[in-house]
Amino acid sequence: MTANENFDTSLQQKLEEKKSAGTIRTLIHATDKIDFSSNDYFGFAQSSILNQTETNNVPSGGTGSRSITGNSELAESTEQLIANFHNREAGLIFNTGYMANVGLFSCIASKGDTFISDEYIHASIIDGMRLSYANRVRFKHNDLADLEKKLQVATGKKIVSVESIYSMDGDEAPLKAIAMLCKKHEALLIVDEAHATGIYGDRGDGLVCKYGLEREVYASIHTFGKAIGLHGAVVVGSNTLRNYLLNQARSFIFTTALPPHIYLQLQKAYSLLPTADRNELNELISYFRATISRISNISFLDSYSPIQGIMVGDNFKTKMLANHLFDKGFFVRPILSPTVPIGKERIRICLHSFNNKKQIDDFLNETILFIRSYIIQ
Numbered sequence: 001m002t003a004n005e006n007f008d009t010s011l012q013q014k015l016e017e018k019k020s021a022g023t024i025r026t027l028i029h030a031t032d033k034i035d036f037s038s039n040d041y042f043g044f045a046q047s048s049i050l051n052q053t054e055t056n057n058v059p060s061g062g063t064g065s066r067s068i069t070g071n072s073e074l075a076e077s078t079e080q081l082i083a084n085f086h087n088r089e090a091g092l093i094f095n096t097g098y099m100a101n102v103g104l105f106s107c108i109a110s111k112g113d114t115f116i117s118d119e120y121i122h123a124s125i126i127d128g129m130r131l132s133y134a135n136r137v138r139f140k141h142n143d144l145a146d147l148e149k150k151l152q153v154a155t156g157k158k159i160v161s162v163e164s165i166y167s168m169d170g171d172e173a174p175l176k177a178i179a180m181l182c183k184k185h186e187a188l189l190i191v192d193e194a195h196a197t198g199i200y201g202d203r204g205d206g207l208v209c210k211y212g213l214e215r216e217v218y219a220s221i222h223t224f225g226k227a228i229g230l231h232g233a234v235v236v237g238s239n240t241l242r243n244y245l246l247n248q249a250r251s252f253i254f255t256t257a258l259p260p261h262i263y264l265q266l267q268k269a270y271s272l273l274p275t276a277d278r279n280e281l282n283e284l285i286s287y288f289r290a291t292i293s294r295i296s297n298i299s300f301l302d303s304y305s306p307i308q309g310i311m312v313g314d315n316f317k318t319k320m321l322a323n324h325l326f327d328k329g330f331f332v333r334p335i336l337s338p339t340v341p342i343g344k345e346r347i348r349i350c351l352h353s354f355n356n357k358k359q360i361d362d363f364l365n366e367t368i369l370f371i372r373s374y375i376i377q
């Protein structure tokens, strides 16, 4: 066996381990299924509405990093427009939300400082923190007493990170109380608004704006791949933070800039956010919750956001249910441990303004039939 083949064999062994643990990932096509999975909350990505911008006059590629040839008046004016929209001084656009978090968290703290993050914080923030030399501690999910305990013993600069809406559980962080605790303990607060952007606030500006916490929150991350229907993300905060990040955030510096048409599309998407179909979405969330709570023998997430979940509590059974629903025409994915804690494996459902009540009824009927026949013995 060649060295390459040997190496492949060792990789294959690891894949077999994942297969027998029921955690192997495969790539699938979403074609012609009812979408209960994507993050395209208002259907912006599917509609042609964001393509109706004058993209002919801008280069099709980024041509270089933002620090070299990839910058433009268009990029900077878009950043300012988005920062203004979220009521912040400045913003810096990264190529993805993952890169925004990795860039921000890897460079914002030094040796001796302490990151304190919710235990359910997104992988991109974990990876960013891991790249820094600061200490890392976690507090129990949404648990203010535990957060305060961790704040009391933390050393150096203290940086607390939360998601305003959690991507797996769909629940909301108690942002006002967390902001007060951070103030009391002189800690910075950073809020990832990936799943709140577009959905909350009168204009879809997010939960930090909804609660008027712009002065208490040091920085927020708004991703563009979800309700905005595009790609990329912005870190909003002070001018100083922006200047610091464009000097220090390696995932900003060492990569080709986004293609310029995205800035035109972002301007269009942000102009649509104030009138996006939040009412329709909220009505479907209420309908989903009211319907599922009338069904016995089904356990579901206590979530008031578009992210809902049917708790199954076992990798294999969760996969079985997801496969069945997929075959029946619903695009849903199983969320397995270790992505979520053991025992909390689930079907994750993402509701959109373009879904309808009949789709929800059909989906829940199929789910409960399957659960009663094959999962509850």
Ligand SMILES: Cc1ncc(COP(=O)(O)O)c(C=O)c1O
Binding pocket: 096, 097, 098, 099, 101, 122, 124, 163, 167, 192, 194, 195, 223, 224, 225, 232, 233
């Ligand atoms: C809370 C949160 N932060 C960051 C990201 C990463 O964003 P992107 O998909 O733009 O890389 C995601 C996406 O899954 C997310 O859910």
